[in-house]
Amino acid sequence: MSEAKAAPDCSADSQQDAQRKAALLEELRSAIGQTTGAPLPARDAVNQAMIRHWSDAMTDFNPCYIDPDFAAKSIHGEVVAPPAMLNAWTMAGLHPPASLQGRGVDTYAKLDAAGYTSVVATNSEHDYVRYLKLGETLHHSTKLTEVSEEKATALGTGHFVTTVTEYTNDAGEVVGAMTFRILKFRPGTGRMAASAESAAPAKPRPIRPKPGISRDTGFFWDGIAQGELRIQKCDCGALHHPPMVRCPKCGTYDLGWIVASGRGKVYSHVEPVHPKIPSFDYPLIVGLIELEEGTRLLSNVIDIEDEFVEIGMDVELAIQECNGVELPVFRPARPARREDTLHFEDVAVGDRMAPCPIPITPTLIVSTAIASRDYQDVHHDRDLAIKRGSPDIFMNILTSSGLSSRYATDWAGPEAVLKNLRIRLGVPNYPYDTMTMYGEVADKGAVTNGRGPVTLKIRGTNRMGHHLTGSIDLELPSNAA
Amino acid sequence: MTMEFAGKTAIAGIGATEFSKNSERSTLRLAIECAEAAIRDAGLEPNQIDGMVNFTVEDNPEIEVARNLGIKQLTHFSRIHHSGGAACGTIHQAAMAVHSGACNYCLVFRAFNERSETRFGIGVQDRPATANSADVDFGWSSPFGLLTPASWVAMFARRYMHEYGATSEDFGRVAVADRKHAATNPEAFFYERPITLKEHQESRWIVKPLHLLDCCQESDGGQAFVVTTLERAKDLAQPPAVIASAAMGSGEDQQMMKSYYRDEITGIPEMGIVAQQLWRDTGLCADDIQTAVIYDHFTPLVLPQLEEFGFCKPGEGKDFVKDGNIELGGRLPINPNGGQLGEAYIHGMNGIAEGVRQVRGTSVNQVPDAENVLVTAGTAVPTSALILNRGNA
Ligand SMILES: [Zn+2]
Numbered sequence: 010m011s012e013a014k015a016a017p018d019c020s021a022d023s024q025q026d027a028q029r030k031a032a033l034l035e036e037l038r039s040a041i042g043q044t045t046g047a048p049l050p051a052r053d054a055v056n057q058a059m060i061r062h063w064s065d066a067m068t069d070f071n072p073c074y075i076d077p078d079f080a081a082k083s084i085h086g087e088v089v090a091p092p093a094m095l096n097a098w099t100m101a102g103l104h105p106p107a108s109l110q111g112r113g114v115d116t117y118a119k120l121d122a123a124g125y126t127s128v129v130a131t132n133s134e135h136d137y138v139r140y141l142k143l144g145e146t147l148h149h150s151t152k153l154t155e156v157s158e159e160k161a162t163a164l165g166t167g168h169f170v171t172t173v174t175e176y177t178n179d180a181g182e183v184v185g186a187m188t189f190r191i192l193k194f195r196p197g198t199g200r201m202a203a204s205a206e207s208a209a210p211a212k213p214r215p216i217r218p219k220p221g222i223s224r225d226t227g228f229f230w231d232g233i234a235q236g237e238l239r240i241q242k243c244d245c246g247a248l249h250h251p252p253m254v255r256c257p258k259c260g261t262y263d264l265g266w267i268v269a270s271g272r273g274k275v276y277s278h279v280e281p282v283h284p285k286i287p288s289f290d291y292p293l294i295v296g297l298i299e300l301e302e303g304t305r306l307l308s309n310v311i312d313i314e315d316e317f318v319e320i321g322m323d324v325e326l327a328i329q330e331c332n333g334v335e336l337p338v339f340r341p342a343r344p345a346r347r348e349d350t351l352h353f354e355d356v357a358v359g360d361r362m363a364p365c366p367i368p369i370t371p372t373l374i375v376s377t378a379i380a381s382r383d384y385q386d387v388h389h390d391r392d393l394a395i396k397r398g399s400p401d402i403f404m405n406i407l408t409s410s411g412l413s414s415r416y417a418t419d420w421a422g423p424e425a426v427l428k429n430l431r432i433r434l435g436v437p438n439y440p441y442d443t444m445t446m447y448g449e450v451a452d453k454g455a456v457t458n459g460r461g462p463v464t465l466k467i468r469g470t471n472r473m474g475h476h477l478t479g480s481i482d483l484e485l486p487s488n489a490a
Numbered sequence: 491m492t493m494e495f496a497g498k499t500a501i502a503g504i505g506a507t508e509f510s511k512n513s514e515r516s517t518l519r520l521a522i523e524c525a526e527a528a529i530r531d532a533g534l535e536p537n538q539i540d541g542m543v544n545f546t547v548e549d550n551p552e553i554e555v556a557r558n559l560g561i562k563q564l565t566h567f568s569r570i571h572h573s574g575g576a577a578c579g580t581i582h583q584a585a586m587a588v589h590s591g592a593c594n595y596c597l598v599f600r601a602f603n604e605r606s607e608t609r610f611g612i613g614v615q616d617r618p619a620t621a622n623s624a625d626v627d628f629g630w631s632s633p634f635g636l637l638t639p640a641s642w643v644a645m646f647a648r649r650y651m652h653e654y655g656a657t658s659e660d661f662g663r664v665a666v667a668d669r670k671h672a673a674t675n676p677e678a679f680f681y682e683r684p685i686t687l688k689e690h691q692e693s694r695w696i697v698k699p700l701h702l703l704d705c706c707q708e709s710d711g712g713q714a715f716v717v718t719t720l721e722r723a724k725d726l727a728q729p730p731a732v733i734a735s736a737a738m739g740s741g742e743d744q745q746m747m748k749s750y751y752r753d754e755i756t757g758i759p760e761m762g763i764v765a766q767q768l769w770r771d772t773g774l775c776a777d778d779i780q781t782a783v784i785y786d787h788f789t790p791l792v793l794p795q796l797e798e799f800g801f802c803k804p805g806e807g808k809d810f811v812k813d814g815n816i817e818l819g820g821r822l823p824i825n826p827n828g829g830q831l832g833e834a835y836i837h838g839m840n841g842i843a844e845g846v847r848q849v850r851g852t853s854v855n856q857v858p859d860a861e862n863v864l865v866t867a868g869t870a871v872p873t874s875a876l877i878l879n880r881g882n883a
Contacts, residue, residue, distance in 0.1 A: 221619045282698060283694070284613065286637060336634065
């Protein structure tokens with residue numbers, strides 16, 4: 010039995026490391042159940058200016074938030090704050106006064122000290138008792154509820170920390186609650202950081218087939234280079250595509266062009282599956298687009314999954330580089346915001362919400378972060394974001410919630426009332442990607458007091474995968490009322 | 491106006507190589523082998539051939555074919571453009587040539603190693619981006635990944651499904667009929683290998699909404715014909731397959747595989763132009779056709795062809811193909827040889843040979859009393875078709 014004296018399972022160093030980790034976890038968990046003390050007031054009362062910033066940044070133009078006349082006649086009776094702003098009101102801000110400092114959950118500070126300096130929010134679950142009104146001051150107190158074991162994630166090695174925050178008004182009335190989970194991790198320890206480094210000397214990819222361009226069609230591609238879609242137009246009024254040298258309607262050789270609005274509808278569409286050509290990214294959707302001017306154009310339909318593409322679907326032009334070639338492509342138009350409100354009886358379980366692509370611009374990421382009073386540098390400072398192991402700035406979780414809320418009420422109408430909003434984040438939303446929101450009616454409850462509960466299942470998907478998955482419970486007016 | 495050659499010319503000989511996935515010989519060898527077989531079938535000697543018609547996309551020059559066959563003089567040679575759309579057009583051209591006296595015995599052929607050498611199915615992504623008219627034309631589709639014949643046809647198919655409520659299963663019935671017929675044709679690649687509609691539905695996607703089993707084969711092989719005047723044909727070895735009429739057609743705003751800019755894209759106007767000529771010249775109508783070889787590179791475009799020829803009304807192709815109507819024993823058995831899905835893809839030329847066999851009464855899947863046989867050529871391109879019968883005699 011001499012083998013029994015073989016080398017120990019781990020070295021003295023790693024044994025020490027394990028002991029240190031256990032001690033840290035024990036210390037962190039000793040705070041579970043503790044709160045931050047007496048409810049802390051928000052810096053500002055609920056106010057129209059912050060709501061307007063939010064509304065602009067999220068492009069959520071629900072009139073209940075911004076139009077006093079509409080709001081007065083609505084179910085709310087006056088202007089209300091977007092429900093997803095719940096935790097924006099109590100954010101500390103960029104330079105919080107001393108009275109608001111050092112009162113947060115100190116678990117985060119302890120993790121910072123132990124080297125888990127990076128942070129990413131992973132879950133946000135809002136419960137809305139009622140919508141907030143102008144002039145109310147929100148108070149919040151937060152309780153630590155869970156600290157996970159150290160886990161190796163794609164972002165890095167770290168701990169998930171869960172807190173529950175209760176929101177009350179001046180009178181102590183509970184108006185909402187939030188369960189929030191973040192990952193505190195060591196920068197540079199995850200697969201994503203590693204792949205970002207190793208991917209640096211990327212293999213040159215073959216570019217897409219370039220268009221053949223003649224003297225007769227150059228105007229079209231010159232237009233694309235200048236960011237506009239040109240359609241050949243004759244003085245007799247005829248539009249031609251593909252371009253011609255002589256108008257067959259009137260006989261002239263002197264043909265001009267107009268700039269298309271970029272709006273159109275899908276006339277037909279296919280998804281090439283086999284063979285896969287190396288210069289293309291799949292899945293790939295090729296659409297025959299009928300422009301509103303009347304001519305058709307072959308193109309790609311982007312930022313949507315094939316099974317959601319429909320003939321007749323509204324699409325909008327995006328001129329962009331596609332695997333090395335500048336091309337006019339189309340993405341589904343943002344579904345129009347519903348002006349009246351759906352009734353409970355109008356919807357059925359299984360109904361699909363029209364997909365909504367949201368182009369992720371740096372402006373969107375930065376403006377929404379600031380509108381939600383989130384000054385974490387990773388949401389506005391590219392250099393610092395890269396230093397923390399991220400390839401770029403990325404969208405904050407309040408915005409993911411805000412856009413989910415927008416998607417729900419744009420679909421259901423301004424007087425749909427959210428009861429809760431629960432999302433879980435997956436891959437980040439980086440600039441120059443597009444997140445497309447998909448949703449469907451997952452459940453319906455029983456009508457009480459003229460309102461019926463409906464559960465939506467939603468997801469937001471970008472080119473890397475699911476950015477968010479979640480659910481929203483909302484109430485719709487009933488015909489029975 | 492009628493075509494003067496109609497009813498006065500005939501296909502006097504047919505010849506083919508075996509159909510395979512790898513012929514293991516040159517396309518020139520395939521061309522010579524099938525040409526000689528057709529000439530011998532007619533009871534002629536190679537040096538009696540004095541005319542030649544083939545496809546513009548044919549790789550084998552007529553002079554090289556003539557040299558190998560020992561043909562001493564050619565007095566007519568010409569080519570027909572637009573890939574598979576040329577198939578019946580070559581017979582049309584040969585009929586005009588022999589009727590006019592430009593030549594007496596006209597050889598028509600198509601030979602390629604389309605599976606083992608130059609595959610059409612892999613796409614046109616390597617075309618250059620020049621100012622040449624064809625490259626400019628591809629420039630409206632290739633940069634977006636619409637690169638293969640299947641994808642070009644799928645765009646029509648999706649719109650057809652949308653407008654008429656046709657389903658993938660309706661397209662599948664064409665494949666099932668083809669494979670059923672191939673299963674009893676020893677020359678067919680898919681001899682003894684029929685499929686079910688379920689297998690069609692479960693076959694993998696090529697280009698949604700097209701499954702693998704909506705697509706024709708890629709094949710190696712060659713097919714040839716001898717065309718001459720009916721008068722001369724009567725003295726040859728085989729009963730003449732009379733060209734009751736043959737016609738070509740190209741429609742308004744016609745494009746190559748991608749006529750996507752017309753008001754409607756669910757019909758095939760160029761095939762309608764062909765159909766009108768055939769009915770006009772022969773005095774026949776759809777009811778007079780006992781069997782037809784309907785060009786089937788991809789199943790969806792079989793349905794609108796049936797509509798253009800008046801076998802059913804626009805949009806009713808999906809109903810016409812139901813209940814075994816297009817299978818042997820049905821109202822209009824199509825592609826008794828197994829078509830290009832079941833027998834082989836020889837650019838529509840093997841379908842013309844089946845038309846000849848049906849008229850001769852020698853097909854392995856003979857349709858009883860096949861008096862008038864319709865054969866069509868490639869769709870989504872300028873196209874052609876013909877009607878064969880035994881003539882007035
Ligand atoms: Zn004009």
